[in-house]
Amino acid sequence: MGEAYLWARLDRKPTKQADKRFKKYQYSQKTCKGFTWNVEEDFRTVPESWIPARRVQYESGHPVPDEHGHIPGWVPxxxxxxxxxxxxxxxxxxxxxxxxxxxxxxxxxxxxxxxxxxxxxxxxxxxxxxxxxxxxxxxxxxxxxxxxxxxxxxxxxxxxxxxxxxxxxxxxxxxxxxxxxxxxxxxxxxxxxxxxxxxxxxxxxxxxxxxxxxxxxxxxxxxxxxxxxxxxxxxxxxxxxxxxxxxxxxxxxxxxxxxx
Structure with missing residues (x-):
């Protein structure tokens, strides 16, 4: 944005349906490893100004959710x-x-x-x-x-x-x-x-x-x-x-x- 700005944390979270599928997998497998997300479809929309946090990993150009199923990020x-x-x-x-x-x-x-x-x-x-x-x-x-x-x-x-x-x-x-x-x-x-x-x-x-x-x-x-x-x-x-x-x-x- 060119100048110093205050940013607030906003984690991008899964939709209700995706979160239900994620928790069902966790319950059955006793782990979240191996669960597959479709970032474009499984997560709630965020403002256009939203950016992922610095240490968020990427795969195929999309940010990867953490072990809790969230994508940490920021909005101005x-x-x-x-x-x-x-x-x-x-x-x-x-x-x-x-x-x-x-x-x-x-x-x-x-x-x-x-x-x-x-x-x-x-x-x-x-x-x-x-x-x-x-x-x-x-x-x-x-x-x-x-x-x-x-x-x-x-x-x-x-x-x-x-x-x-x-x-x-x-x-x-x-x-x-x-x-x-x-x-x-x-x-x-x-x-x-x-x-x-x-x-x-x-x-x-x-x-x-x-x-x-x-x-x-x-x-x-x-x-x-x-x-x-x-x-x-x-x-x-x-x-x-x-x-x-x-x-x-x-x-x-x-x-x-x-x-x-």
């Missing part, structure tokens, strides 16, 4: 796609910036909400969190004034990682302050990533307060240049609302409340 985020309206709220393409929660440059014990140039986020993966995402485990915003931000993966490093053993992992998630998270990812020397989610251990999420909310946060969202031709809605967007809090510090992320 824009305000016209209602499915990604909350993603769109954290990016301003006119200013070429996105709203990001990250560690403060001044104090690693503090987080900051900042408006970051999209070019600084190139090739990064980030997670959208906020009022209308995954049940809002972090208690952000309100129905009247929703709050969403992007969080780069890996901003919180685990200082005392548990051994990869069931009981030690269970204890870490239940008893450690650092363990008040959704999951933990190991970065291996060969470049592989290994993730363990609370659900893998039979633990629920969310479960009480979160580690992310244990740190103070400062707002560093600068006010965008005034555009006399901008619509009233654009002047009341999330960037504008947060810029009114610029420089303010809060004891916790969930304490950041936007004006009506």
């Amino acid at each position: 985020v824009d305000k016209f796609n209602k499915q990604y309206c909350w993603h769109a709220s954290v990016v301003d393409y006119d200013a070429r910036k996105a709203l990001v929660l990250r560690l403060s440059d001044e104090d690693e014990a503090m987080l900051e909400i900042a408006s970051v140039p999209l070019t600084e986020l190139m090739e990064q993966t980030l997670e959208l969190i906020g009022t209308n995402v995954n049940g809002n485990p972090y208690g952000l915003g309100s129905k009247k004034n929703p709050l969403h931000v992007l969080v780069p993966h890996g901003i919180l490093h685990v200082r005392n990682a548990p051994a990869v053993e069931f009981h030690q992992l269970l204890s870490w998630f239940l008893d450690s302050d650092e363990g008040r998270v959704e999951g933990i990812v190991w970065h291996c020397n060969d470049g592989a990533l290994v993730k363990i989610h609370r659900h893998h251990l039979g633990l629920k999420w969310p479960d009480g307060d979160t580690f992310l909310n244990s740190r103070p946060v400062v707002v560093r969202v600068s006010r965008l240049p005034f555009d006399p031709d901008a619509s009233p809605d654009s002047r009341k967007n999330l960037f504008s609302a947060l810029s009114s809090l610029a420089g303010r510090r809060f004891s916790s992320f969930r304490d950041v409340q936007l004006d009506a």
Whole structure:
């Protein structure tokens, strides 16, 4: 597209009939290996702008589904796609910036909400969190004034990682302050990533307060240049609302409340 853009994950999934055939094969063979897909017919349509993820394999010019029967991929985020309206709220393409929660440059014990140039986020993966995402485990915003931000993966490093053993992992998630998270990812020397989610251990999420909310946060969202031709809605967007809090510090992320 020529310029930095925010992309949202969209896995291309099989149709109901193809998925039923796939699961029947798995049940009878106890494996998904050997199952044959017809990618052109077996999968749901996706927007023309959809692209397969980088590591997806190809056969005969078509992307190959993974072991779950999905084809991981991405679609560009824009305000016209209602499915990604909350993603769109954290990016301003006119200013070429996105709203990001990250560690403060001044104090690693503090987080900051900042408006970051999209070019600084190139090739990064980030997670959208906020009022209308995954049940809002972090208690952000309100129905009247929703709050969403992007969080780069890996901003919180685990200082005392548990051994990869069931009981030690269970204890870490239940008893450690650092363990008040959704999951933990190991970065291996060969470049592989290994993730363990609370659900893998039979633990629920969310479960009480979160580690992310244990740190103070400062707002560093600068006010965008005034555009006399901008619509009233654009002047009341999330960037504008947060810029009114610029420089303010809060004891916790969930304490950041936007004006009506």
